[in-house]
Every structure is written in structure tokens, then in C-alpha cells.
Amino acid sequence: MVDNCSTTARLGARKWAPRFDYILTQQALVSVDANTPINQDLISNFLSDPVHGAIEVCAQLRPTVDISVPPDADFVRPELRQTSP
Numbered sequence: 001m002v003d004n005c006s007t008t009a010r011l012g013a014r015k016w017a018p019r020f021d022y023i024l025t026q027q028a029l030v031s032v033d034a035n036t037p038i039n040q041d042l043i044s045n046f047l048s049d050p051v052h053g054a055i056e057v058c059a060q061l062r063p064t065v066d067i068s069v070p071p072d073a074d075f076v077r078p079e080l081r082q083t084s085p
Contacts, residue, residue: 004068004080 002013 004076 002010005013
């Protein structure tokens with residue numbers, strides 16, 4: 001899925017996906033299955049974090065057009081093109 005993305009996006013996805021998967025499956029879901037109470041301080045800290053303002057500004061800068069490219073685009077580097085299974 002990230003093969004047509006930038007180098008930064010590909011490297012970031014490949015670095016963080018396994019970590020996110022581990023945290024989700026080995027910690028978060030285990031806690032849910034064990035009926036561990038939710039730490040409301042964590043929720044409120046997350047919701048009041050100032051990063052949300054920065055993300056809102058970034059979202060306003062997003063282009064209004066779809067910037068993805070079709071798999072057969074001849075201007076995409078060959079090693080980044082998706083191939084049919």
C-alpha cells in the first residue's frame with residue numbers, strides 16, 4: 001500500500017507499523033480483554049494536547065484534489081509502481 005508513496009512515508013510506515021501492531025495486540029487488546037478500567041487522565045490529556053491545533057492547520061493546507069496516481073502512470077519510477085497480483 002505504501003509502495004507508491006515517498007521514501008519518507010515508506011520508511012516511516014515500515015518502521016512504525018510493527019510497533020503499532022505490537023502495542024495494539026499485546027497491550028491494548030489484552031487490557032480490554034482483562035476489563036482493565038480506562039485511565040481517564042490519559043484520555044483527557046490526549047484530547048487537550050496542543051498538537052490538535054497544529055493538525056487542524058495542516059488539514060486546511062491539504063489539496064482539494066486527489067493527488068494519488070494510477071498504477072500504470074509512466075512518470076512513476078518503475079520500482080515504485082504497483083504490480084497486479
